[in-house]
Amino acid sequence: MKYRLILLLAFFSFKLSAQQKQFSSDDNGKFVYYEVVEKAAARDSLVLRANNFIDLYKKTIKKQSATDTSFIANGVMVIDKTILVASHPSGEVKYTLTFEARDKKYRFWLTDFEYIPYGRDRYSNYVPTTKIATPLEKTPGKLSAGAWKDVVEAAYNKTEKFAENFKKALATNQNEKKPKKINTISTKKW
Amino acid sequence: MKKFLTAIFSIASTTCALAQEASTSPLEFSGSVDTYYKYDFAKKSNIPTSFVSDHNSVSLGMIDLALKKKTGKASFVGEISFGPRGQTQSIPDAANGGSSFHIQNLYINYDFSDKFSMTAGYMGTFIGYEVISPVGNFNYSTSYLFTNGPFQNAGIKATYKFSDKVSLMAGLFNDWNLYSATRGVSSIGGQLMISPVEGWTAYLNVLSGADPYGYGTIEDLTTSYQITKAFKLGLNAANYDMADDAGGYAGVALYPQVAVAEAVTLGLRGEYFKYKDVGAVKGTSYTGVTLTANIKSGGLTFIPEVRLDHNGDKPFLNKTGGAAPNAGQFSLAAVYAF
Numbered sequence: 273m274k275y276r277l278i279l280l281l282a283f284f285s286f287k288l289s290a291q292q293k294q295f296s297s298d299d300n301g302k303f304v305y306y307e308v309v310e311k312a313a314a315r316d317s318l319v320l321r322a323n324n325f326i327d328l329y330k331k332t333i334k335k336q337s338a339t340d341t342s343f344i345a346n347g348v349m350v351i352d353k354t355i356l357v358a359s360h361p362s363g364e365v366k367y368t369l370t371f372e373a374r375d376k377k378y379r380f381w382l383t384d385f386e387y388i389p390y391g392r393d394r395y396s397n398y399v400p401t402t403k404i405a406t407p408l409e410k411t412p413g414k415l416s417a418g419a420w421k422d423v424v425e426a427a428y429n430k431t432e433k434f435a436e437n438f439k440k441a442l443a444t445n446q447n448e449k450k451p452k453k454i455n456t457i458s459t460k461k462w
Numbered sequence: 463m464k465k466f467l468t469a470i471f472s473i474a475s476t477t478c479a480l481a482q483e484a485s486t487s488p489l490e491f492s493g494s495v496d497t498y499y500k501y502d503f504a505k506k507s508n509i510p511t512s513f514v515s516d517h518n519s520v521s522l523g524m525i526d527l528a529l530k531k532k533t534g535k536a537s538f539v540g541e542i543s544f545g546p547r548g549q550t551q552s553i554p555d556a557a558n559g560g561s562s563f564h565i566q567n568l569y570i571n572y573d574f575s576d577k578f579s580m581t582a583g584y585m586g587t588f589i590g591y592e593v594i595s596p597v598g599n600f601n602y603s604t605s606y607l608f609t610n611g612p613f614q615n616a617g618i619k620a621t622y623k624f625s626d627k628v629s630l631m632a633g634l635f636n637d638w639n640l641y642s643a644t645r646g647v648s649s650i651g652g653q654l655m656i657s658p659v660e661g662w663t664a665y666l667n668v669l670s671g672a673d674p675y676g677y678g679t680i681e682d683l684t685t686s687y688q689i690t691k692a693f694k695l696g697l698n699a700a701n702y703d704m705a706d707d708a709g710g711y712a713g714v715a716l717y718p719q720v721a722v723a724e725a726v727t728l729g730l731r732g733e734y735f736k737y738k739d740v741g742a743v744k745g746t747s748y749t750g751v752t753l754t755a756n757i758k759s760g761g762l763t764f765i766p767e768v769r770l771d772h773n774g775d776k777p778f779l780n781k782t783g784g785a786a787p788n789a790g791q792f793s794l795a796a797v798y799a800f
Binding site: 359 | 661
């Protein structure tokens with residue numbers, strides 16, 4: 273019994289620490305996820321890798337404008353609601369991604385987050401219930417405060433994961449990727 | 463002690479990983495439960511549309527559970543339901559002499575490409591504005607158009623998405639509302655979806671072949687337009703003709719809805735429905751006005767509703783059991799979607 277209580281406490285303490293992550297706000301009060309990465313590759317490589325990343329995820333993110341060293345793209349990410357061990361899509365969050373590269377460093381930020389709720393259609397598929405999006409910065413009423421908090425938290429988690437993938441892509445030189453060596457076993461000599 | 467600490471650290475690391483990652487599972491699980499209270503002003507079960515059948519009783523709707531999984535280009539959906547709304551009132555059921563499989567949707571889908579897909583199995587019907595699940599409707603009671611139209615279509619269909627604004631579906635189906643065909647795969651159906659402007663979607667539907675009434679053809683228009691953030695307008699119009707002029711129906715329903723507060727939306731349903739004349743026998747007609755509120759808090763929607771129906775042929779009963787041209791009811795429903 274004592275061990276079960278301690279295990280429960282350990283579980284909830286980690287859950288609480290995860291819940292404290294949240295968006296920062298910019299000068300206009302809009303939610304923003306901002307990162308500057310130093311000790312990166314050369315500027316041209318960074319721009320190439322960033323463009324390749326956008327091409328790879330072209331179904332969910334589209335470039336709106338670009339220069340030699342930067343671009344602005346609009347994207348959408350689907351957020352989920354978890355029930356027990358399974359989940360289902362609960363909505364989508366639109367965002368704007370801005371990327372700027374300099375030699376050996378780059379920065380990017382995601383902002384203009386807007387949420388569109390999903391609902392179950394007659395075939396049990398989750399589809400947008402409206403085309404009109406709501407900014408994530410909106411202050412919810414009392415009745416929807418709990419649900420809105422979950423939406424913002426899920427959006428943050430997805431944004432964080434996006435940022436990780438983006439940084440990983442910018443840190444990886446696709447051309448220099450060495451093929452994995454496959455261990456071969458000979459059964460002739462033993 | 464060592465085993466205990468190992469257990470703690472492994473649970474902690476798993477929990478941390480879960481907390482930091484987006485929680486997307488390959489298996490989607492969702493559902494709903496609903497319950498209601500209805501009071502008929504004549505103290506009779508007067509209004510003959512689907513569900514909300516019990517007078518002066520806190521009654522069950524259904525518990526509805528849905529699974530969906532997609533692997534590559536293939537996906538399946540399985541949805542089962544239990545309770546009056548999810549069994550005898552909406553699907554073939556043992557109590558009604560049918561097979562009690564509790565199945566609302568059971569189908570497989572394959573995306574041949576981004577534009578072309580095929581689906582086969584037992585599916586919620588593509589006809590009409592309202593659906594069986596209370597989560598999919600604004601009003602808790604249903605229209606005459608819904609009650610008299612198809613609920614499910616078992617069959618195989620192909621959908622081609624020309625663009626986000628236009629798609630076309632065509633399929634072959636069993637008779638309506640049956641798990642197994644009684645007269646072969648004898649219905650043909652189609653749907654044209656158009657989205658002329660953002661927020662406005664219209665579906666032109668047709669289904670022709672075997673149905674519970676015999677053989678017939680139904681043409682249906684279902685459309686909704688989110689005109690502003692606060693105001694949405696829906697419309698459903700349908701015409702059904704049985705073969706050999708054996709009957710049918712036609713009707714139209716309008717669904718204006720306005721968000722009066724963040725969590726509160728008011729909606730009106732105005733419907734005109736008429737059964738077709740059969741020979742010298744004139745078909746009867748109904749008009750109905752339903753005022754509904756949706757009050758949402760997270761997954762819970764609280765639905766108070768008042769409905770007034772009229773039929774000049776006096777099919778309703780008054781308090782004393784006499785024939786009456788009018789019927790009215792008040793209902794309170796709670797629907798929780800998860």
